[in-house]
Amino acid sequence: MTAILEIKDLKAGHSGLEILKGISLKIEAGEVHAIMGPNGSGKSTLSKIVAGHPDYQVISGEILFHGKNLLDLPADQRARLGIFLGFQYPVEIPGVNNSEFLRMAYNSRRKEKGLEELDPFDFQELLTEKMQFLEVDDRFRNRGVNEGFSGGEKKRNEILQMAVLEPSLAILDETDSGLDVDALKIVSKGINALRKPDNAILLITHYQRLLDYVQPDFVHVLAQGRILKSGGKDLALEVETRGYDWLTAVA
Amino acid sequence: MTAVAETSPPQFMRKAPVPEIPETLLSAFESIPELPAASAVRSAAWKSFFDRGLPRTNDEDYSFTSISEIKSLLSRNPQSSDLDSQSGFQFQTVTGIEAFSLNSSSTPEALVSAWKNAAVEEQDVASSLAMALSPQLNALRLKAGTHLEQPFPIVCKSNGERTDAALFFRFEAGSSAKVTFDSAPLAPVGGMGGGYLNASAVFRLGANAELDFAQIDPAEGAQTLKLHFILEKGAKLRFLSSSTGSRFQRLAVEVDLLDPDAEVDLRGAAVIGGSNRCHRHILIHHHAPDCVSRQLFKAVVLGSGRSSVDGTVIVDRGAQHTDAKQLLRHLMLSKEGRADSKPRLFIHADDVKCGHGATVGKMDADQLFYLRSRGLDMESANSLLTHAFLGEALDASALTDFREAARIRLLTALEQKS
Numbered sequence: 001m002t003a004i005l006e007i008k009d010l011k012a013g014h015s016g017l018e019i020l021k022g023i024s025l026k027i028e029a030g031e032v033h034a035i036m037g038p039n040g041s042g043k044s045t046l047s048k049i050v051a052g053h054p055d056y057q058v059i060s061g062e063i064l065f066h067g068k069n070l071l072d073l074p075a076d077q078r079a080r081l082g083i084f085l086g087f088q089y090p091v092e093i094p095g096v097n098n099s100e101f102l103r104m105a106y107n108s109r110r111k112e113k114g115l116e117e118l119d120p121f122d123f124q125e126l127l128t129e130k131m132q133f134l135e136v137d138d139r140f141r142n143r144g145v146n147e148g149f150s151g152g153e154k155k156r157n158e159i160l161q162m163a164v165l166e167p168s169l170a171i172l173d174e175t176d177s178g179l180d181v182d183a184l185k186i187v188s189k190g191i192n193a194l195r196k197p198d199n200a201i202l203l204i205t206h207y208q209r210l211l212d213y214v215q216p217d218f219v220h221v222l223a224q225g226r227i228l229k230s231g232g233k234d235l236a237l238e239v240e241t242r243g244y245d246w247l248t249a250v251a
Numbered sequence: 252m253t254a255v256a257e258t259s260p261p262q263f264m265r266k267a268p269v270p271e272i273p274e275t276l277l278s279a280f281e282s283i284p285e286l287p288a289a290s291a292v293r294s295a296a297w298k299s300f301f302d303r304g305l306p307r308t309n310d311e312d313y314s315f316t317s318i319s320e321i322k323s324l325l326s327r328n329p330q331s332s333d334l335d336s337q338s339g340f341q342f343q344t345v346t347g348i349e350a351f352s353l354n355s356s357s358t359p360e361a362l363v364s365a366w367k368n369a370a371v372e373e374q375d376v377a378s379s380l381a382m383a384l385s386p387q388l389n390a391l392r393l394k395a396g397t398h399l400e401q402p403f404p405i406v407c408k409s410n411g412e413r414t415d416a417a418l419f420f421r422f423e424a425g426s427s428a429k430v431t432f433d434s435a436p437l438a439p440v441g442g443m444g445g446g447y448l449n450a451s452a453v454f455r456l457g458a459n460a461e462l463d464f465a466q467i468d469p470a471e472g473a474q475t476l477k478l479h480f481i482l483e484k485g486a487k488l489r490f491l492s493s494s495t496g497s498r499f500q501r502l503a504v505e506v507d508l509l510d511p512d513a514e515v516d517l518r519g520a521a522v523i524g525g526s527n528r529c530h531r532h533i534l535i536h537h538h539a540p541d542c543v544s545r546q547l548f549k550a551v552v553l554g555s556g557r558s559s560v561d562g563t564v565i566v567d568r569g570a571q572h573t574d575a576k577q578l579l580r581h582l583m584l585s586k587e588g589r590a591d592s593k594p595r596l597f598i599h600a601d602d603v604k605c606g607h608g609a610t611v612g613k614m615d616a617d618q619l620f621y622l623r624s625r626g627l628d629m630e631s632a633n634s635l636l637t638h639a640f641l642g643e644a645l646d647a648s649a650l651t652d653f654r655e656a657a658r659i660r661l662l663t664a665l666e667q668k669s
């Protein structure tokens with residue numbers, strides 16, 4: 001079976017600066033991977049490159065999604081194929097209605113699959129169901145996208161979008177940062193609901209706390225643009241107690 | 252209609268301290284019949300014009316606009332004073348509104364003198380000329396305490412090479428109304444020139460009067476439009492201007508906050524593409540304490556469109572506790588387009604809250620990526636963000652039908668001119 005995501009010796013950066021210095025990673029269907037690492041190690045860069053951010057350049061290497069080369073596809077095409085990026089810092093877009101936008105996003109994905117678009121009424125029903133599941137207040141429905149949301153509300157909105165779009169690969173960039181325990185539980189509930197045999201999830205996190213609620217199959221430590229160590233859930237615990245220094249010292 | 256004798260204008264009008272006044276204008280003014288009420292306004296307006304003359308190079312009030320072009324428009328031969336003409340201001344009076352023509356003698360003295368005062372103070376030469384040369388001088392009055400539920404539409408029609416039109420509208424104390432203002436070219440003139448409309452309207456709001464006002468620029472021809480709002484104690488004005496530009500367009504808005512507790516909220520939304528141009532000249536004058544002013548002007552520029560906004564706020568010495576905010580924003584969607592803004596604050600009081608900002612920017616890359624990362628293609632993402640940009644200025648207007656019609660015109664221009 002082909003992996004959902006396969007990254008081969010990826011070197012990439014931003015405006016002439018090499019940030020990722022040879023990353024290889026394979027995520028099979030049904031798996032949850034976690035990437036941990038110190039600030040500035042390149043975690044967000046990796047997530048944006050997989051999602052297709054136009055400001056980042058790939059120097060060499062490959063990214064395959066369901067065996068298909070991603071690198072020539074624009075971000076919107078990748079999203080329609082089933083890649084979802086939960087942003088570390090979701091941007092506010094005043095004047096763009098949250099649920100309207102989400103319906104457009106949802107329908108763009110359906111169209112890609114050759115399905116008929118969902119009309120506004122049916123979509124509102126679907127949205128209501130997801131909002132209730134994730135305990136999102138109804139007043140967020142018709143606000144501007146992330147407009148005036150607190151940090152935690154923005155993260156929860158990312159998870160809501162993920163729940164609606166049902167991607168085959170979700171990359172969640174520090175979705176757990178800045179959440180209180182209750183919010184963390186709800187976010188985890190959303191992530192676990194996406195955990196299905198034919199989906200894959202890549203969690204980027206600083207804290208082992210999230211991994212108590214979402215059990216990863218693999219944990220990788222990323223530092224200075226390289227994966228220094230991969231292992232099971234135990235590695236996360238080890239990082240939690242020992243920090244990163246023992247790993248970077250080896251490298 | 253009674254025949255009227257032509258009289259020669261008072262002496263000062265010919266003693267030309269300003270050499271640059273074209274003969275076309277002098278003779279047009281002289282040929283207008285002398286009628287008591289009308290002449291009071293006309294003479295005052297003509298004197299304001301005569302003291303200034305046509306705009307000159309380096310005139311601060313005409314930064315970003317072509318002086319030669321505005322001079323040539325203003326020098327065009329004014330339409331003869333054909334009193335039956337279909338051009339100029341058109342409206343249907345409704346219950347609560349009285350309409351007067353200053354060419355007949357029935358206009359209440361209070362209206363005439365209020366208009367005359369505005370003409371004496373007028374600094375905008377195009378507006379002075381509109382009042383001096385308009386064949387008709389229409390005055391409207393909304394009676395005290397009257398609430399007009401339905402929007403009151405005013406249309407200004409131009410006809411031929413040049414049309415001058417002038418209007419005065421008095422909203423008496425405690426009244427409220429919604430007014431829409433549409434400039435429609437009656438017969439667009441082909442060729443290089445096209446029609447030219449030069450219009451001036453003065454709106455005076457009595458104590459606690461409330462006005463919701465929305466305006467749309469004509470899609471063709473050239474226009475210089477002056478809208479002057481004078482607010483007495485506690486009066487409130489909500490204003491929306493929309494434009495897709497044309498070969499020459501200049502909207503001047505002046506707001507005088509005369510007495511305490513008056514409030515004004517000005518918003519503008521424009522999409523300027525092709526080779527169109529649109530210039531806005533805003534002047535808000537806080538004369539009295541405790542007044543509030545808001546300005547939010549937004550324009551999208553595409554193609555080789557040119558948009559400029561020149562916005563000035565003056566806070567007088569006695570105008571303590573003024574709360575004035577101004578934001579002029581341009582969204583540039585092309586390299587060939589051009590946007591200029593000139594926010595200016597003149598504050599002579601010390602206990603005030605004033606803020607201003609002007610931005611000229613491209614589409615926000617982070618917002619664009621966010622939308623695309625959810626599956627929206629480039630075109631949908633761009634259009635969603637552009638609509639949102641304009642929406643902030645458009646959405647607030649209570650004139651929903653007019654606002655939505657304006658939105659459609661702007662969005663159509665976006666699609667066509669990109």
Ligand SMILES: Nc1ncnc2c1ncn2[C@@H]1O[C@H](COP(=O)(O)OP(=O)(O)O)[C@@H](O)[C@H]1O
Pocket residue numbers: 014017019037038039040041042043044045046055
């Ligand atoms: N857009 C950018 N422009 C310049 N440098 C960047 C940009 N994005 C990331 N970097 C640099 O790349 C490195 C990795 O950043 P990032 O991927 O955000 O790390 P992490 O998410 O692991 O904290 C940092 O040194 C950062 O300064």
Ligand SMILES: [Mg+2]
Pocket residue numbers: 043044045088173174
């Ligand atoms: Mg990061």
